[in-house]
Amino acid sequence: MVSLLLSHGVLADERAVEKESDSDLPAWAVERLEPTRKSIGNWVDNTSRNIDGFFGTDESLRVENESYLRFGQEVDWMEGDGASGDLSLRFRLDLPTSEDRLRLVIESDPEESQGTLQEQGSGRLSNDQRDRRSSILGLNWLESRDKRENWSNRVGAGIRLRIPLDPYVRFTSERLWQLNEGPWQLESNNRLSWFNNSGYSARTRWDLGRPLDASKHLRFLTNIQWREEEDNLEYSETAELNHRINSRSALRYSAIALGESASNPRITNYYLQTRYRRDLHKGVLFADVIPELHFPREHSYDPRWAVTLRLEMYFQREIQKNYF
Template sequence: MKHIILPLLLLALGPAHANHEHDDSDLPHWAVDKITPMHDNVTRWLDNSTRNIDNFFGTDDSLTIENGSYLRFSQELFWHERDRFSSDTTLRLKLDLPTTEERLRILIESDPEESQGTLAEQGANTARDDRFRTEDFLIGLRRLGDRDKRTDWRLDAGAGIKVKLPLDPYVRFTGERLWQLGDSPWQLESWNRASWFNEEGYSVRSRWDLGRPLSDTYHLRFITNVQWQEEVDTLEYSEGIELDQLLGSRSIIRYAAVAVGRSASDPHLHDYYLLSQYRRNLHREILFVDVIPEVHFPREQNYDAEFGITLRLELLFRGDLSWGR
């Protein structure tokens, strides 16, 4: 698969290769013929495997009910003014087993929130959709709340193990709430989680997202993240402002500014980021490309600007994804 991703990334950056016969794809016919059989085989395996596991623990409804399982494969090239070039290949998997029990789900998931490090380590990732780490994998049970977060707090609880040697058990509680602020277009969303992992200890994280549409093509958001981890023992926070612009049915660009700080007793900001993220649906909602230039102003470098750019290609496998050819 790796040998397919890089050529497609180069192809995606060349508009001369765009296929104008279909408005749902930029790929030429030979590329579509190359990627379609591979995508269909992996998607079929993912869908069948998930439904068979769900049917074993649940009911026959698993064969027909909508399933939210997905596999996301991405490959990125990154250039930074200080670190120069690097590359990374990541995989994110989530298996959804909706009929195992009413309000009780078996969870098989990679890349949990708890494994993404400190806010300083995440940096500008809090403003973009690429927080992937494939070395962490969870298997457990999740008890779903039965409340609508638009009218009340929705509370979930979960427990299981992180698959590593030695096995690392965990327990976590999650609360979500969504407020419509009067008759205005503003919405405030809150996501909060308290976790315990045997190896890392306790952690608490909270995200508050205030946003509104400005028009049919623009959306404004103010995002606050607060995080505490026992092994770090420092309160961290980040403030971000994002403006999303819809460029068409298959393209969007995000402009963002992020400030990261720490300490409750002597709060101070230690990193600033400016970035934009261009994302395009290259092929029928299964193949995407991201171009992300950014400027980092680190305190440790006296806030001197450091430039970087990321190119990423993402391939999505989802069993309930339907698209014509």
């Protein structure tokens, strides 16, 4: 599958020829795209700075702000299930000058609404499976600790913006270790949540990784998740190699095993995944091609192909080229 997507010739051309342009789009498309991007990006930036200024300080007009609005178009195909596609909208509101320890949070599509580990891990969660009313508004209390030296904790509370309103409480704890002063790093991220309408959920993520060279990074990830709504323990193990081909293209190779149940543990799916991501235009417009080969337990571990095609466009005043 990878050879069908990215032939050796294509990769060789990308390595050998670094384009002077930072866009793959024709001139007529750039002329239509840029005014819209700047207009919406300025609106996103001004809105976030005004909110930040209300809750924070006058510095909100001068400090760097990383708020963005993201539109996405996604098409999924799974062998035996056919194809589906939909539009998605996500946003991030950055409020850097709000109080050091008490920060307003406005977030779309929170982690608790993103489905099972299989859906999250593969990146193939269909938009119609997401709760479109999952945006939250709340406050986070942050400890002023460096997670490289101590456990860094934060407590949050607020409401999910839906009718009826859905109050929530969260506790998150993070830690980062440099192992034996070598290249390996171990990071732990843990979250306990309660939502009035869906009950408790808990998740822990352990990420062990190291750079192999200037363009490659190796990771091993362990995820464990439990949600009261389904009363089912899920876990996943992932081996992942990230390869930055050049300044505008990246590849990720992954091998994933997914399981469930604490009383009767079983593997529910094995799959191999390759993700090719391309910056089509100046850190604003991105394309993903994600082929997968699944071996699901419900189909007697017979192989099933899946492919996701995705376009994403980010709107913000200052272009950020960090969405790989």
